[in-house]
Amino acid sequence: MxxxxxxxxxxxxxxxxxxxxxxxxxxxxxxxxxxxxxxxxxxxxxxxxxxxxxxxxxxxxxxxxxxxxxxxxxxxxxxxxxxxxxxxxxxxxxxxxxxxxxxxxxxxxxxxxxxxxxxxxxxxxxxxxxxxxxxxxxxxxxxxxxxxxxxxxxxxxxxxxxxxxxxxxxxxxxxxxxxxxxxxxxxxxxxxxxxxxxxxxxxxxxxxxxxxxxxxxxxxxxxxxxxxxxxxxxxxxxxxxxxxxxxxxxxxxxxxLAPASKIKDTSWVRPGLVAWSWLSERGSPADPVRQRQYVDFAARNRWPYVLIDEGWNASWVPELVRYARARGVDILLWLHWTALDTPQERDTVLPRLKSWGVAGVKIDFMDSDSQARFRWYDEILPATAELKLMVNFHGATTPRGLQRTWPHVLTQEAVRGAEQSRTRAATNTIFPFTRNVTGGMDYTPVTWVVSDRDTTDAHEVALAVVYESGWQHLADRFETYESHPEALRTLNQIPVVWDETRLLSGEPGRSAVLARRSGDRWWAAGISAEPAGDTAIDLGFLPGGRWLAETLRDGGHGLVRESRIVRRGDTLTVPLAANGGFVTALCPYTGSATCDRPIEPVPATVLTVTPPSTETRPGASVDVRATFTLPAGGPITEVRLAPASGGDPVTAARLRGGESLSGSWRLTVPDDVIGTVELPIVATYRWRGRTVHVEQAVRVFVPPPAPTGDAWVSDLPFLAESNGYGPVERDRSNGEQSAGDGNPLTLRGTVHAKGLGMHAPAEVTVWLGGACTSFAALVGIDDEVTTPGSATFEVLGDGRSLAGTGVLRSGDPAQPVTADVTGVRRLTLRVTDAGDGKNFDHADWAAARLSCA
CATH class of the missing domain: 2.70.98.10 (Beta-galactosidase; Chain A, domain 5)
Known part of the structure; x- marks a missing residue:
């Protein structure tokens, strides 16, 4: 820049x-x-x-x-x-x-x-x-x-x-x-x-x-x-x-009028289409299997991103990120802004996401134009830029030149978009002349799932061109796009970055027809809030020569595609349905029957690491061998295989189908770590102008000292934790997004000094090392919950259920839970939302203690 x-x-x-x-x-x-x-x-x-x-x-x-x-x-x-x-x-x-x-x-x-x-x-x-x-x-x-x-x-x-x-x-x-x-x-x-x-x-x-x-x-x-x-x-x-x-x-x-860019190198900023599941199926962001299906869809269609909205869990996101990156898809994660509103949170959360390989974040619910909130923007923007994390601001202020100053901001919401589940053509035709004038607009378009709409199918597809957004979040189920093959074919071709934009015709609230250029191709698209009729497009913006005009529009029985040869100065007439739309791709005519460019998924590759897992002490060394294979297809070029932590790489100028690249390294486990640490091995290669990242890790378990005597669970290090909202709290009830912001653990009026505060669904795993014999706790929904909450509690030893409760609700008496943990190495305490959603499910493990040798 x-x-x-x-x-x-x-x-x-x-x-x-x-x-x-x-x-x-x-x-x-x-x-x-x-x-x-x-x-x-x-x-x-x-x-x-x-x-x-x-x-x-x-x-x-x-x-x-x-x-x-x-x-x-x-x-x-x-x-x-x-x-x-x-x-x-x-x-x-x-x-x-x-x-x-x-x-x-x-x-x-x-x-x-x-x-x-x-x-x-x-x-x-x-x-x-x-x-x-x-x-x-x-x-x-x-x-x-x-x-x-x-x-x-x-x-x-x-x-x-x-x-x-x-x-x-x-x-x-x-x-x-x-x-x-x-x-x-x-x-x-x-x-x-x-x-x-x-x-x-x-x-x-x-x-x-x-x-x-x-x-x-x-x-x-x-x-x-x-x-x-x-x-x-x-x-x-x-x-x-x-x-x-x-x-x-x-x-x-x-x-x-905005300040110049504060980022010198913007090569890592990459706009593109995003598959986003939250609007069409609200529970899907909490389902790693479902998100993997969205990744597969994005990979098949060369959409570069999948956004996982509210509900994702740290226990499975890193592995999903690896799965996606190996297929040429990057993962974006949703965050509530309060998860990043302190320097300590920004210094902890953002590097963790970066270490997982996350490409960007959607930050939500700022909901303020105050000076204090703009000071927060001043803090989060350089923090994300330093880590090369791209940003989408939702629940945010309207654009005021921010994308020039901080070009890693790909889009902002500040619009009543499709997620409001009510779409009107008359409103859609206002946005190009108002909100979208001042900056990228995350409307989340192209949504058949919104049943309360008066727009046609072609109108919906046209929004992907008429609305400008560096990340274009397409918001329906991927099966819906696959059931509209003509729409998907067009969406797969539409760029999101434009070299030129021209308004061809329109009036706010009635219609909008724009032409946008990307490289040597033009895209003309229009949306209407008027009765059926023809729209005439003056093609005077085209350079000389013959052009293929390929139009997607509403037909009598769904979307139809039409082609014709045109020249600069011609008028292209497109029939529009009531509240309809159209998309026309214009490419230099070379004799081809279509403007489509091939959609070539990233080649399937295999990276194996040996051993896949092991157990050792802090500071010890582990011998690791990795093999990266291209089973078929290719060739791929500039292949590099090396540990993520450093070490001599092995390289190949190219690999053809059936060829492999292998290497061996001795890696040292950090001497200040306990629990599970990963030692990643990374293969990178070039494919069709971009770098693909493939990663697998050796999982090394470093056990902490086993507890002795009578031990409180809240005093032990967590080998793993997940929580429905914010962190698991030690000796406090579940609070907000920061550790230590809960209240005293209170069950039916009794305050407990020790224990764990969770928000379902959640679990914590601690190390016993076979040294303990019994576990005991009082469990229930914390008194701070005034609206009915519910949860079930379960004790697991090395993955095997040892004890549990039925559904406990707000106001129920605290229930004692005991378990024989003789010989157990890993103890897990789990709570679920009892099947009725996680709202208000503040679950306490009060006085959780162990008897150990």
Whole structure:
């Protein structure tokens, strides 16, 4: 990623003393003059407008020290021209080249307080920000930033909630209810569109929203009553994108105003299609067998990712990751943001996921535009980037240029997507002109599982092109896609990264037809919320020569595919069903009957390690041999086989079907580990332009000292643990996501100092080494659960059931559980959700103790 910045600086006349008069007005014109911003100072008050579109409206900022919205005196103006060239990893256009005219207006207020107003204008719109240039801490108590919209202007507005998931509505600027509205907001003023947005919001400040008090007046209100920061302070940009609907839809101004990328090497950032099972079958993320089936489907169709949503378990994810990577599929994992809200959690959880081979994370439920939450974004973004973990923010704020600054952010939700289980064509046709303008949108499209929808099959498929998202999470069951072979065939060909985007036609709430280019191919796609009819596509965007146009659309009995030869300037007419859609692939015509490119799954390979498992002491060495085989097919190239921990690799320039590569190493077990440690052996190779990772591990068990005398289970090291929510707690009840945040273990009013707090389903395994004879505990649902919870409890010795309970519910008496553990090496304590779901299943093993030799 590179940035080219050129600047020509012009300083306006600066008088010997500050100018102090009324009625001052300045203009800042875009290079080429398409857009002109106007700044006014009258009676000490500032105003900002966009020529012929938005009349001047009051602006300013108030701090605890000074009111910089009134009593201002002009000091100076300086101007320069900026040209920036940069490359994105996602978005409507990868290569960006923008030229902006910038003017900085300096003012003083009461007591000599200083304010700079920085204005930037491009061919796509205008923006301003406040700069408080003094050093030292500053407390902002509000802005007077506002907009005056003609009351009769059409308006497409999003009622504000901090997750931006309310339905959009069409109204007028004056008729909109008195309420708060989220960014971006779209207005049609005469024949010109104006979009209001923000850019460059981070932990220095808070997110804003629009407050409508009536008429055509809209004001910016911050999420926090006060914002504190170190000076000098630059606030976010207040952005107005203006022009025809194509200018607004294709605009990159929000990204252009954002800080440059903080990541130099983005080669590891890889957009792509994602198979995601949660929407179509909510329980599937907890089922490793089902997730393996999704991996197999993704591998067959060369989808690069599978997202495992809420419900995954650390006991099986690492092995599933290995299974997937050997087939050319990477795993993404869902996390609640509170699992990463402390430095200790980030330093523990993220490296663990990386060590498993996870490629990225979906982080959910931030649900706030506060300064504190933006400071959390400031912390999680470099932490994930350092580990080369890609990110999808769900339950998140709306994009404000984040994907330019942190290009490993592949997408954000901030939309009422298909997971709401209600799809309307009229709403779908608003998103391309509003929410998706400012950044990648994780709508989770192409869902037949949503039964409450008025869209056609072709409409659903077209969403994969009409909506831009670096990770396109396709949200139905894989069997559903396989039962729609024409849809799957098209989905397998659609890219998610675009070199160019053009709006061909449309109007918010009625229709949207876009053309996007990837390499030498174009994709034209449209969605409609109108009655059946034909749509005409002007192919003037094509280069010269003959092109094959291959269209998928709704037919009388399902999806149909049609082909024709076209040239630049032709009109392609596509029949649309009511609320329908279409996807047209356009490729240079070479005589082929299709634009499809071959779908070639990664070759099946076999990696064996010997021994597969062993037992030894800390610091000991283990002799390991590995053989990597390509049974058939190929060839594969740049083959490398080596221990993950280091060691001399064995290599081969290529392997053909039936050939193998072998190596032997002596590996040392860490001297500070107990329990099971894995010593992975990794084979990598190149296939069709990408590196495939195949991994197997020798599982080495390092037993801890066996307990002696009377021992509390909560004092012993855990060989393994899993928990339905957060960690298993020692001597506390189950809390939230952090260790130690539970309450005292309490059963029917009795507080127990020792024991384990779990959340079903969960289990803990400890080492007895055959040294103990008996186990005893009191079990039940902790008193902290006021809504009925339920669980069953089971004691296992070396995998064999020794004792257990029936279903215990909230308020039931504590039940004693005892077991003879003579000769048992591994003791496992397990709780289940009793078959009715895991909500409120806070299960206590109170006073859990052992009698040992």
């Amino acid at each position: 590179h940035v080219l910045l050129t600047a020509a600086l012009v300083v306006a006349m600066v008088p010997g003393a500050p100018v102090d008069r009324v009625g001052l007005e300045w203009t800042v014109a875009a290079p080429g003059g398409e857009v002109t911003a106007r700044v006014g100072l009258d009676q000490g008050r500032l105003a900002f407008g966009v020529d012929s579109v938005l009349p001047a409206a009051p602006i300013g900022i108030r701090t605890a020290e000074a009111d910089l919205s009134d009593g201002l005196t002009f000091v100076s103006r300086s101007s320069r021209t900026l040209r920036e060239r940069y490359t994105m990893t996602t978005g409507k256009r990868l290569e960006r080249d923008t030229t902006l005219r910038e003017s900085t207006f300096s003012f003083t207020g009461a007591g000599g307080a200083r304010l700079d107003l920085v204005v930037r204008v491009s061919a796509e719109g205008a923006a301003y920000r406040y700069v408080l240039p003094d050093d030292g801490p500053v407390t902002v108590i509000g802005e007077t930033s506002s907009y005056v919209i003609p009351p009769d202007a059409d308006a497409w507005l999003l009622p504000y909630t901090p997750n931006y998931e309310e339905p959009w509505s069409r109204t007028t600027a004056g008729a909109a209810p008195v309420a708060d509205y989220g960014f971006p907001a779209l207005f049609r003023i005469g024949g010109t569109y104006a979009m209001l947005a923000e850019s460059d919001v981070d932990g220095r400040y808070a997110g804003g929203r629009l407050t409508h008090a009536g008429g055509g007046g809209y004001a910016v209100e911050l999420a926090d009553a006060t914002v504190t920061a170190d000076g000098p302070l630059s606030t976010p940009w207040r952005v107005t994108i203006v022009g025809d609907l194509a200018t607004v839809t294709e605009s990159t101004l929000v990204d252009d």
